[in-house]
Amino acid sequence: xxxxxxxxxxxxVPLLSLGFAGAVQAATCGIMGSATASPTxxxxxxxxxxxTTNVQxxxxxxxxxxxxxxxxxxxxxxSNSAAADGTIIIPTSVTVEGNTAGTGYDIFYDYSQxxxxxxxxxxxxxxxxxxxxxxxxxxxxxSDTAVVNFQISLPANLDLNASTNLPFDAIFACSTTGGGPQxxxxxxxxxxxxxxxxxxxxxxxxxxxTALDFGEVGDKTxxxxxxxxxxxxxPTANHVRVRSSGPYTVALTSQNGYKMTxxxxxxxxxxxxxxxxxxxxxxxxxxASPTFxxxxxxxxxVPAAEADMLPVVATLKEGGQGKxxxxxxxxxxxVTVTPLLSGAPSQQNCPAL
Numbered sequence: 498x499x500x501x502x503x504x505x506x507x508x509x510v511p512l513l514s515l516g517f518a519g520a521v522q523a524a525t526c527g528i529m530g531s532a533t534a535s536p537t538x539x540x541x542x543x544x545x546x547x548x549t550t551n552v553q554x555x556x557x558x559x560x561x562x563x564x565x566x567x568x569x570x571x572x573x574x575x576s577n578s579a580a581a582d583g584t585i586i587i588p589t590s591v592t593v594e595g596n597t598a599g600t601g602y603d604i605f606y607d608y609s610q611x612x613x614x615x616x617x618x619x620x621x622x623x624x625x626x627x628x629x630x631x632x633x634x635x636x637x638x639x640s641d642t643a644v645v646n647f648q649i650s651l652p653a654n655l656d657l658n659a660s661t662n663l664p665f666d667a668i669f670a671c672s673t674t675g676g677g678p679q680x681x682x683x684x685x686x687x688x689x690x691x692x693x694x695x696x697x698x699x700x701x702x703x704x705x706x707t708a709l710d711f712g713e714v715g716d717k718t719x720x721x722x723x724x725x726x727x728x729x730x731x732p733t734a735n736h737v738r739v740r741s742s743g744p745y746t747v748a749l750t751s752q753n754g755y756k757m758t759x760x761x762x763x764x765x766x767x768x769x770x771x772x773x774x775x776x777x778x779x780x781x782x783x784x785a786s787p788t789f790x791x792x793x794x795x796x797x798x799v800p801a802a803e804a805d806m807l808p809v810v811a812t813l814k815e816g817g818q819g820k821x822x823x824x825x826x827x828x829x830x831x832v833t834v835t836p837l838l839s840g841a842p843s844q845q846n847c848p849a850l
Contacts, residue, residue: 527559528570528671539651539663540697541742541799547651552692554645558633564675566636569618572604572669573628574690579608581665583652588629593643595634602627605665616670616683636675649692656799659698659743659839664688698743698836700797706735709811714771717816729813737807737832741797744837744844747807749777749789752829756784759823771826772814778807779850783814793837794847805848 537550560566574586586605591597599622606612613626622628633640657663667689672681709731714722722729739745753764755773762769774783778792797805809830817826 546653552647556643558641570671571615574665575606580656582607585650594640596632599629618672657696663694664691700741702834711813715817719816722816739805748791748833757826776810795844
């Protein structure tokens with residue numbers, strides 16, 4: 498038995514929205530937002546990554562009572578893990594009745610990167626201290642909205658979960674005037690900015706190891722073979738290797754129903770076949786029990802170091818003595834690995850099976 502083949506499929510779901518989290522409304526400096534953008538797909542296995550996509554974010558002030566209003570907001574973005582490190586988010590322009598600073602700077606910070614100084618709100622962005630600054634003017638309708646245009650780039654091989662959007666945390670400092678003394682506030686809002694970037698449920702799969710080969714058994718009886726199972730069992734190092742951004746299913750079929758035969762052999766003729774068993778993902782399949790139950794696996798991860806290793810182990814069940822002489826007895830296995838959306842039920846830790 499020498500052939501293991503893989504069939505791969507991918508799926509994607511587009512997203513149509515973006516927002517500055519509504520949780521900001523509860524802050525002293527009330528801002529809420531919505532945006533327009535063309536849905537964009539990110540395949541973590543594409544060596545080109547996501548070169549550039551443009552997003553327009555509309556920010557609206559929520560003014561308080563007695564003339565209270567937000568006058569300055571400073572903010573930058575980061576992820577809640579190192580999975581998005583290397584992302585670039587550049588505000589290219591801001592349209593607002595007021596003043597801005599920080600356009601042209603990458604305001605995304607890697608997870609462990611030293612953050613910029615955003616407070617007090619009088620701080621000015623610079624190449625060494627990158628963030629976006631928006632200064633509103635007056636307490637009128639024309640001063641209540643800011644339109645921010647972003648350019649976003651993602652490098653290849655980010656270990657992002659398959660999802661229909663890409664959220665980032667916002668770390669901010671802001672101040673209000675009117676309705677009493679000026680107040681200032683700093684804080685961090687989880688998943689405050691959600692970009693319409695669909696991270697595809699994608700995967701890469703391959704067979705790693707040697708041919709599942711039992712060697713020459715023409716002079717061995719079935720008693721010989723069954724008495725030395727370790728001798729006629731293939732190495733556990735042979736495996737299917739999977740990298741994935743989301744969960745996936747694994748299915749297995751045998752061309753000959755877990756029987757090896759020679760070219761032109763008749764599977765119904767005992768002297769034309771050699772029976773074997775196959776252990777894969779906790780299931781042992783034989784000619785008497787050939788149906789493999791499809792398994793749903795947890796997300797493997799995108800980095801090569803996180804790949805799932807799924808051992809494939811075959812054990813011979815018959816000797817070749819008394820069989821029709823042929824230099825080649827073989828079977829072909831087909832392993833089908835299919836990516837799934839992140840909410841798929843009944844996910845298992847497949848390397849542990």
